[in-house]
Amino acid sequence: MNIPFLDLQRMDIELKDALKSKFAEMLNAGIFSGGREVSLLESHVSTYLHSPFSIACANGTDAIEIALRALQIGPGDEVIVPAMTWVSTAEVVVMVGAKPVFWDTDANGLLAADWEKAVTSKTKAVIPVHLYGKMVEMERLIAQAKKHKLLVIEDGAQSFGSFQGGKAAGTYGHVGCLSFYPTKNLGALGEAGMCLTNSLELNKRIRMILNHGQLVRDQHEFVGRNSRIDSLQAGFLNVFLTRFESSQVLRKKYASMYFKQLTWLDELQLPTGILEDDYNAHLFVIQTVRRDELKHFLLKKGIGTAIHYPYILPDMKPFHHGGDFQNARNLSQKGLSLPLNPWMKESEIEYVAEAIQDFFT
Numbered sequence: 001m002n003i004p005f006l007d008l009q010r011m012d013i014e015l016k017d018a019l020k021s022k023f024a025e026m027l028n029a030g031i032f033s034g035g036r037e038v039s040l041l042e043s044h045v046s047t048y049l050h051s052p053f054s055i056a057c058a059n060g061t062d063a064i065e066i067a068l069r070a071l072q073i074g075p076g077d078e079v080i081v082p083a084m085t086w087v088s089t090a091e092v093v094v095m096v097g098a099k100p101v102f103w104d105t106d107a108n109g110l111l112a113a114d115w116e117k118a119v120t121s122k123t124k125a126v127i128p129v130h131l132y133g134k135m136v137e138m139e140r141l142i143a144q145a146k147k148h149k150l151l152v153i154e155d156g157a158q159s160f161g162s163f164q165g166g167k168a169a170g171t172y173g174h175v176g177c178l179s180f181y182p183t184k185n186l187g188a189l190g191e192a193g194m195c196l197t198n199s200l201e202l203n204k205r206i207r208m209i210l211n212h213g214q215l216v217r218d219q220h221e222f223v224g225r226n227s228r229i230d231s232l233q234a235g236f237l238n239v240f241l242t243r244f245e246s247s248q249v250l251r252k253k254y255a256s257m258y259f260k261q262l263t264w265l266d267e268l269q270l271p272t273g274i275l276e277d278d279y280n281a282h283l284f285v286i287q288t289v290r291r292d293e294l295k296h297f298l299l300k301k302g303i304g305t306a307i308h309y310p311y312i313l314p315d316m317k318p319f320h321h322g323g324d325f326q327n328a329r330n331l332s333q334k335g336l337s338l339p340l341n342p343w344m345k346e347s348e349i350e351y352v353a354e355a356i357q358d359f360f361t
């Protein structure tokens with residue numbers, strides 16, 4: 001068998017036809033920036049996530065940077081960031097002139113509950129990352145942030161469709177940021193992202209920042225930029241949204257199949273709570289000290305896997321930051337993401353699980 005980690009060519013014919021029809025419809029309409037599809041996407045997401053304001057933009061990295069700018073975070077400010085995340089989370093803090101202060105994660109890669117110890121007089125904000133799609137415990141984090149009068153920017157790039165106590169990832173903080181990168185649970189056919197907020201004022205500022213500081217054409221009130229979403233991507237996302245819940249059902253089903261078949265392997269740590277509502281099963285990350293050996297073994301059997309991520313941010317050249325970061329480092333050395341996506345077949349999940357059983361027994 002050949003089981004790629006993720007192969008988007010595998011989308012089914014009906015979906016491909018729906019996307020082609022959307023493209024044809026948009027080509028006929030002749031509107032490629034802004035327009036109906038962008039408004040529809042924003043209102044669909046607002047309804048689905050119960051988010052008062054949803055503002056589409058060019059990608060998830062921009063979404064976080066724009067959130068920081070809208071919250072007026074800049075030079076002299078410190079922002080607490082988990083040591084294990086995709087580089088964007090810290091990169092944008094540097095891009096706005098502030099300083100990322102890294103803190104360790106728990107064993108599953110979520111910002112450790114004792115992050116408050118990193119707070120100084122310069123700390124302005126904290127960025128919890130819902131890594132792999134699993135939500136940070138937000139009630140607690142928000143209470144901690146309030147105590148220190150900190151702003152909260154949620155990095156929900158991996159967690160579209162995760163809900164904690166009925167409240168969506170990205171709707172707890174001052175601003176929540178989403179990525180619609182093609183590999184995400186809700187992914188476009190290119191780059192796209194979004195900011196969520198329940199503040200009328202932030203909604204306005206975010207919209208202005210991503211559109212050259214203007215709300216009305218040619219009325220520039222401050223220096224902004226262009227981070228508007230590509231309208232075609234908004235159109236495609238509207239198509240993908242109609243399929244989102246059914247693809248989530250498949251992800252959860254496959255995650256539970258892995259769980260049943262792998263849970264008895266003592267040498268393996270499985271993702272905690274992946275069948276819960278606050279984990280959209282974006283990534284199924286197992287942990288083992290024999291990670292590299294297992295990866296190689298699976299590859300020889302035709303199974304693609306991935307590592308999210310092999311290095312922690314404080315060790316990276318652009319950041320170099322002292323500290324222990326034991327849990328984050330452990331995860332970078334032991335974590336292995338198994339193929340899990342709606343384009344797979346049950347027989348493939350079984351094949352992967354059996355190969356892992358073979359490896360350990």
Ligand SMILES: Cc1ncc(COP(=O)(O)O)c(C=O)c1O
Binds near residue numbers: 085157
């Ligand atoms: C945790 C995290 N933050 C931010 C981003 C940035 O999103 P984008 O790739 O859309 O810029 C990603 C995307 O991979 C991510 O996984």
